[in-house]
Amino acid sequence: MLLDAFILYILSFMVLWSQRRGRVVRRVIELVYRPLTWIGLWHGWTMYAPEVPDHTRIIVAGVLFGDGTFEVVPLPGLADDSGFERANGLRFISFQYKLNLKVTNYIKPALCAYALEQWRGRRRVSDAPPGDGRQAAQDASVAPVAVELREYLYPSPKPGGPRDEQALQIRTVWSEEVQV
Amino acid sequence: MPGWWNTFFYEPIDPSGLALFRIVIGLLVLADAVIYARSHRIMLSPTGLLSFDAWKGSHDYFYFSLFRWLPRSEATVSIILVIYGLAGFCVSIGIATPVAAAAALAGAASVHHRNRHVLHSGDAVLKIMCFLLIFSGAGSIWSVDAALAADGPTPKPQTIVPWALRLMQIQIAILYVYTFTSKLKGNTWRAGVATHYASNLLSHRRRRLPAQLDGRFAHRLATYGTLAAEFAGGVLVWFDATRYFALAAVAGLHVTLAYLMRMHLFQWIMIASLLVFVPGEDIVALVEWLRN
Numbered sequence: 242m243l244l245d246a247f248i249l250y251i252l253s254f255m256v257l258w259s260q261r262r263g264r265v266v267r268r269v270i271e272l273v274y275r276p277l278t279w280i281g282l283w284h285g286w287t288m289y290a291p292e293v294p295d296h297t298r299i300i301v302a303g304v305l306f307g308d309g310t311f312e313v314v315p316l317p318g319l320a321d322d323s324g325f326e327r328a329n330g331l332r333f334i335s336f337q338y339k340l341n342l343k344v345t346n347y348i349k350p351a352l353c354a355y356a357l358e359q360w361r362g363r364r365r366v367s368d369a370p371p372g373d374g375r376q377a378a379q380d381a382s383v384a385p386v387a388v389e390l391r392e393y394l395y396p397s398p399k400p401g402g403p404r405d406e407q408a409l410q411i412r413t414v415w416s417e418e419v420q421v
Numbered sequence: 422m423p424g425w426w427n428t429f430f431y432e433p434i435d436p437s438g439l440a441l442f443r444i445v446i447g448l449l450v451l452a453d454a455v456i457y458a459r460s461h462r463i464m465l466s467p468t469g470l471l472s473f474d475a476w477k478g479s480h481d482y483f484y485f486s487l488f489r490w491l492p493r494s495e496a497t498v499s500i501i502l503v504i505y506g507l508a509g510f511c512v513s514i515g516i517a518t519p520v521a522a523a524a525a526l527a528g529a530a531s532v533h534h535r536n537r538h539v540l541h542s543g544d545a546v547l548k549i550m551c552f553l554l555i556f557s558g559a560g561s562i563w564s565v566d567a568a569l570a571a572d573g574p575t576p577k578p579q580t581i582v583p584w585a586l587r588l589m590q591i592q593i594a595i596l597y598v599y600t601f602t603s604k605l606k607g608n609t610w611r612a613g614v615a616t617h618y619a620s621n622l623l624s625h626r627r628r629r630l631p632a633q634l635d636g637r638f639a640h641r642l643a644t645y646g647t648l649a650a651e652f653a654g655g656v657l658v659w660f661d662a663t664r665y666f667a668l669a670a671v672a673g674l675h676v677t678l679a680y681l682m683r684m685h686l687f688q689w690i691m692i693a694s695l696l697v698f699v700p701g702e703d704i705v706a707l708v709e710w711l712r713n
Contacts, residue, residue, distance in 0.1 A: 245422050248430060248584055255592050259599050280485050281530030282552060284545035286599040291607035293618040316470075331685035332539040334624045336470070339538040348538065351475035358468070397621035400614045400637055404621075 251277075259286055297395040300340045300414065302356035306383040311391075314356040314363075341392065341414070353388040353417040360385075390415040430587050433580035435701025436561050437708075440515075442589075442696040443559035446550055447513025449690055450525045453547065454506030456686070457532055461502060464536060467493045471536040486534040487527065504528050512554065515564020522554035542596075543687035546694055549592055557585035589697045590658075597671070598655035604648060613641035625682045650674040658698045668695050 254274045261270040271278070303313040316333070339345045340352070394410040457464060465488075467473035473493045476482055482489065487504075491497040505528025511521035529548050533540055558581035560566040609615040617640040620630050633639070651674075653667035672692050679688035 244584065245426075248588065251588055252591065255588070255595050259595075278484070280526065280552070281533060281548045282545070284542065284549065286542060286596045287603050288542055288600050289615065289619060290600055290603035291605075291610070293607070293609050293615045294622065295609075295618050297621075297623040299624055331541050331625075331683055331687060332464070334683065335541055336536075336539045337624060345538055347475060347479050348471055351472045352470065354472065355468075355470055395623055397618050400617045400640065 254282070258284060295397050297397070298338065298341055299393045299395070300337050301391045301393055302352060303389055303391065304357065304360050304385045304419075305387040305389050305416075307386050308383045310383070311389070312360070314360045316352075316356070340390065346415075349390060349415040350417055352390065353415065356390075357385075357388045357417075357419065360388075385419045387419055388417045389413050430584040431582050434583045434586075435579070435705060436558060436581040437563075437701035437704035438696060438699040439557060439559045439581065439583075439586050439701070440561070440563040441699070441704055442550075442693065443515065443518070443554060443557075444513050444563065445693040445696060446547070446554070446690075447509045447511070447521075447525070449686055449693055450509025450512060450529065450547065450551070451506050452509075452689075453544075453686055454502050454509060454528065454532075458499075458502045458506070461495075461498050464539065465498045465502075465532060466495060471538070476535065481534060481537050484534040484537075485527070485530045487531040488535050501528060501531050505532060512551070515560040515566050518560025518564060518566055519555045522551050522559075526551040526555070541685060541687050543685065543690040546593075546596070546690050547686075550589060550694065553585045553589050553592075555585075557589075558582070586697060589694070593694050593697060594655045594658060596655075597651045597653075601648060601651040601655060604651070610644060610648060613644045616640045616643040616647065620681065622682075625684075627683045628681050630681065647674060654695075658695075664698060668698060671695060 254277055257270055258274060258278075261267040277283075300316070301313055302316050303311050305311050340348070390413070392410075392412050392414045394412075396405065396408045396410075398404040461469075463469050473488075476488075487501050488497065491500070504524060508521050508524035508528050512518060512525050515521075526548055529544070529551060533544050533548070561581055562579065604610040604615070607615070609618055614637075617635075617637075620626065620635070620640075634643075650667075650670040653663070654671040657663040657667035658671075672695055675688040675692050678684060
C-alpha cells in the first residue's frame with residue numbers, strides 16, 4: 242500500500258511537473274513535489290520546441306575603454322571547438338541562451354567580474370616583454386571604464402536562401418562600471 | 422489496486438536489460454564527472470563563471486548541493502567530483518548499487534545545482550535515472566553485488582520486481598510524448614523547416630550538413646522524421662511488434678544529432694535510456710547468440 246502510494250506520487254510528478262501552468266496550479270505543484278525537486282528531479286522536456294530559433298544568439302564579454310574601443314574577452318565554449326570545450330559545448334550554449342533571460346540578471350555582474358579578471362590576467366601576461374604592442378599602447382593612453390556583455394544576433398537564412406552576413410545585430414545587454 | 426497495476430508494476434521480470442542500462446548509465450555519470458573535472462575552474466570554482474557569492478544570493482542556492490555545506494575551496498570541488506565519478510564507477514560495476522546510485526544522485530545534484538544555467542535535459546534524465554536505480558534491483562546480476570551474494574548463504578533470485586524500471590520506462594516515454602506534442606505547436610515543425618533552422622544555429626553546429634542533405638525536401642523529410650521518431654519513442658515502444666523499430670528510429674535520431682551538433686552527453690544519455698525498454702529475455706538471448 243505504501244509502495245503503491247510512492248509509485249503514484251512519482252508517477253504524478255512525472256506527468257504534472259511539465260504541465261504546471263497558471264499561478265495557483267504552479268504553486269501547488271511546486272509545493273507538493275518540493276522533496277523531489279530539492280534533490281534535483283525537476284525537469285523540462287521542450288527540446289527545440291515549440292519552435293527552433295531562427296537566429297543564433299551569442300553573448301560576448303569585453304572591456305570598454307574610455308575612447309570607445311571594445312576588447313573582447315573570450316568566454317569559454319564558443320572561442321574554441323577542441324578538447325573539453327567541445328565536450329562541454331551544450332553547457333556553454335545553454336549558459337549563453339540563459340543569459341538573455343531576466344532571471345539570470347544576478348549572474349551578469351559576476352560574469353562581468355569574471356571577464357575583467359580574465360582580461361587583467363591576460364594583460365599581466367602580455368605586459369611581460371616583448372608584450373603586445375597594441376595592448377601596451379592602449380594601456381598607456383586609455384583606461385577601461387566598463388565591462389560589458391554584448392549580444393551578437395545572427396539571423397539564420399530563410400529555407401533555400403543565402404545567409405545575410407550584413408544582418409548581424411549587436412546590442413549591449415549588461416554593463417558594469419570598472420572601479421579603478 | 423487493480424490487477425493490471427499489480428501485473429505491470431510487480432510481476433517479476435528478468436533484470437538483464439536493467440543491468441545493462443545500469444552499466445552504461447554508470448559510465449555516463451563517470452564521463453560527466455570527468456568532463457566537469459576538466460573544466461572545474463570555470464564551472465565549479467568559487468571564483469569561476471558563476472562565483473560562489475552570486476550563487477549563494479540566488480534562488481538556486483535552495484536546492485540540494487554539497488557545495489552548500491562544505492568549505493568554499495578548490496579542494497571541495499575536487500572532493501565532490503571524486504565522489505561523483507567514483508559513484509558512477511560503482512554503479513557501473515555494481516558495488517553496493519543502491520548506495521552508489523544515491524551517491525551518484527547526490528554528486529550530480531551537487532554539481533548541477535552549483536550552476537543550473539549550464540544544464541540540459543540530459544542532466545535531468547541522468548538524475549531521475551540515478552534516483553530510480555536506488556530502488557530498482559539493478560545490481561542483482563552482472564555486478565560485484567551479485568558475485569558476492571552468489572558466494573553467500575542466500576544467493577539472490579534472478580528476477581526483480583520491476584516497479585522502478587516501469588517508472589523509468591514511463592519517464593522516458595513521457596519525455597518523448599511531451600517533446601513531440603510541444604513541437605506540434607510550432608510553425609517551423611509543422612511547416613517541415615525545423616531542421617533547416619536547427620542546422621543553422623551556429624553555436625550548436627559541429628559539422629556542416631552535406632549539400633545534398635541541405636535542400637528543402639531533405640529538411641522536410643528530416644523534420645517529419647524527427648517528429649515520427651519522437652512519437653515512436655513515446656508510444657510505439659510499448660508494443661512488442663513495434664518496439665525495436667521505435668528504438669532504432671529514436672537511436673538513429675540521437676546518433677545523427679550527436680554527429681552534427683555540439684550536444685555534450687545529452688544524446689548518449691538518451692540512447693542509454695532506451696535500454697530500459699529492452700526486455701531482459703532478449704538481452705539474454707543476444708548474449709547466448711554471441712557466445713555461440
